[in-house]
Amino acid sequence: MTFPATLVDLAGFIALLLWGTHMVQTGVQRAFGPRLKSILGHAMGDRFRAFLAGFGVTTLLQSSTATGLMVTGFAAEGLVDLVPALAAMLGANVGTTLIVQVFSLDIAALAPALVLVGVLMFRRDSSSQTHDLGRVMIGLGLMLLALHQLLDLLQDYEDAPSLRILLGSISTLPLLAVLIGAGLTWAAHSSVAVVLLIMSLAANGVVPPNSAFALVLGANLGTAINPLLEGASGADPAARRVPLGNLITRLAGIAIALVALQPIGRFMVTLQPDNALAVAYFHTLFNVATAALFFPVLGPLSRLLCRLLPDQAAADDPSRPRYLDPAARETPIVALGGAARETLRLADALETMLSGAREGLQSGDRRQMAETRRGDDVLDRLNLAIKSYLTSIDPDELGPHDHRRMNEILAFAMNLEQAGDVIDRQLLPHAAKRLKRGLALQPAQQDELLTLMDRLIANLRTAASLFMTEDPRAARLLADEKVVFRDAEANATQRHFGRLRTSSLITAQASALYLDLLRDMKQINSHIVAAAAYPVLERSGALLASRVAEGPA
Template sequence: MSIFTIFSLLGGVGLFLFGMTMMSTGLRNACGSNLQGILEKATKNRFLAILVGVGVTMLIQSSSATDVMVIGFVNSGMMTLAQAIGIIMGANIGTTITAQITAFSLSNFTPLLLFGGVVLYVFVKHSFIKHVGSIIMGFGMLFQGIIIMKAAIAPLSQTQGFADFMTTLSNPVLALLFGVAFTALLQSSSSSIVIFQAFAVEGILTYDIAIYLIIGAAIGSVTPNLLASLTANRNGKRTALLNLLFNLIRAGILIAIINIAPGVLELIQSLSPGDIGRQIANTHTIFAIVAVLIEAPFAGLIIKLTRRIVPVLPEETQKLEDRELKYMNVAANMPTAVALGQAHMEIARMGRIAYKNLQNAVECFFSGDSELAAKVKEREETVDILNQEIGKKMVMLRSLGLTDKDLERVSLMTIASTDIERVSDHAENIVEYNELLTARRAKMSEVARAELREMSDTMLESLEIALEIFENEDYSKIPQLYELEDQVDQFENDLISNHVERLMHSSCDPTAGVVFSDIVTDIERCGDHAINIANSLRGKLIEEGKEI
């Protein structure tokens, strides 16, 4: 076997992988954001989630891509582990379709696929048609890669060294480990199964060895998800672990079945006698379906095991409690006054969470605490979720037959909720300013930091008073609030003037200067939101404590 044959084999593998990537990317681009929307909504029951996992993975030809999206949803709190496991199970079935497709002999049509795909991709300007072209071109590259691989693999059967290596795989344990390692290297079970198919068609692999390679490939396919979870929170890590546990249990189940009832393999082979490529594809699909059917009823136990390995911390429990509505329980027979009171308390609770977030953001800016920054971003997601849930309940309130006065109060509380949500947005902005300074290695002068600290403290005091006014509807502190707001506005004018002067004397880092201006603006806007929150339930403008 010459070095050029090895180059040819590597080139075939590369072309196949690139074709898979192009096809997957084209499918995702053609579908737009619909795939993510489907994944988010299709978790009402586990059976539907499994079907969606199958369908989406068939479309994008990548269980890893589906699983990574699921990790992102769980990481952001939009999906629970109980919802995620169904999609993960479905993805394990959907990924077997690639092997089914490649089991067909399409070598005569590959040049036509390549030509048609290139024409659509290069000469058509409509974006959707271009994406379709990239899908067709990806299919063509995929099959052309297989053709090149088969041509390069043929001489391997005559090579003694390679034959000796393949003999070692007759040991089921070694075959299983090789399947895990090879798939982890390629980061795609679809790719490794297709390569195993090519080896088997050329007579290098036997069906008995391929069985254990298939089982190992399912375990190795979890590698991209484990890597993606490294930067995720604990829930994201649990999702990746959930996938790993599912595939480890799957491996144990399948090994037990084929050893206890070897006739199962003979039955699968009998579906496509004499066609080992199709036999491997069928085995891959049937194994996936059987594993899902057996494990689906025990999904709750797999989730419990996942949580035992990565325990739920007290702060995670608190986060989950924060993201659930505590007071609002809109019911058709509920007295209007009670429903409105519950809404008021829920929004006030959200206000306290947003206030805490702003406090932490300011502290993070001056301390540079990265853990505090992560908490601010998590709490910002909490406020966003609460705002959305409260908004949905407020819409339901309108169906209770409210009076015009009550409808006005619902509208005013909805506006207050929006102001509170914006306060939390500014908290996230402040944290990002600190990250920008760190990334650019820019330093802000101690004078500038002291000015910002004083302005921030004044703004936080005004927001604290505004929330008290909102909660108690006691407007006796309105004059004090407006006095603090005037101070914040004066700080803005003074700090910007001082900043310009520092710039003129070249005593200010350019990046730090931009951050300084931005954070002053954010602090001033938080002061404005404080005024809006304090006055929101009155429905009237207040100036210096007097109605106008």
């Protein structure tokens, strides 16, 4: 086989290794992502728990970059202190070395079985966790297969003069090896895949041990660059503190390791004669030693980062609270007024989502739908901020009226946030499914949907006004809209069934999608009515406990 063909094979197996790594990471994120993020967020109270949380989450995700982006987001939003965030990154750096240790074992024979089991699991219901875990199994199998093929390929060409010349230059220049390793990892977005590739090169004697160790140092540098570039694109310099702190710890550790590379190399070769295992051990030892070195000095490091990257006035972020004054919590009436003003911003954000969803239904613009879905993040963050603010008020300072008003604010915020969830998780995905599958709605169906969307927007504006005025007359009008919506859905459904009986142009998929959209809008309207009308009607005694008529069963 010619050398160009060999390079194609080498590139193909490396691509397969990267793709397997990607499948493992995405599979775990889809199966456990929200729970992992929740665990990570709740464990950031102190540096010890944060270190363990970073270690555990990264062990599952096998991506310190993904963990770094989550931690950076927590710190940028002010949800965690800087010291625990830096500790979580030290734990993440150690956690990402575990899969390298697993793959250093001779388990290549398991690759076909892993792929087979993964495919069987993957072909199950696409919404199930089994589907996502099947993706993980397939990824692990592909990684093992790619490593096995790389070992065979490199074994055949380990004495090729051109390959020796290509890699021989890094033997005498450890810094060059570090830069090459960093560049490969930055491009691949996976230190795991690059370290596994380095192990293959070392196992076949293509690179000497010290050069392999220098390449590993570069891989650790490259994986610290990605969060700095991807997680800190905002204008606030404070958002770059965590990734910059992680990069500083890596640079310091790499500088120390480069100075002592010769004695470290002799020690590692003596400890483990197998070059591939020596690379895996060095990777783990480097991250453990760096964590041990910097864990006691995270306080001074955080203060240095705060001086290097001071806070600055934030831009107009729609998800950032404006009226939740911490000092006002000492005066409940003022605090409740500020919370009510902040809650009205939820109505504005939901109206923006409804308007965007309407435009998406009308125009079929996928970009418009994707932009609209981001509005749910604004609702989630504002709702969380409002709940945290109100629950921090001393209940002993609140009178009966204050308690009632606080509960109304919480109910209004919760219902609007849930309405946003319906738009984000049901209505827009259904609309996107129509575009993806090329399903066409009849003009009459399109007009009915747009009319209902206009009615939703009008009801939301009524709810926002009612939330401030608490007028029982407006509450009755808004509550009647639930009946109107229920009747509109029932009539539209009957007309749709009539069209199905007389027309063969409506497919079963288009029919089911139209009915799903009707139900989604009805559910959104229910949350809007419950947000503002029900509390007022209940207080005035005009709300029945049940719609079921009294009488004998």
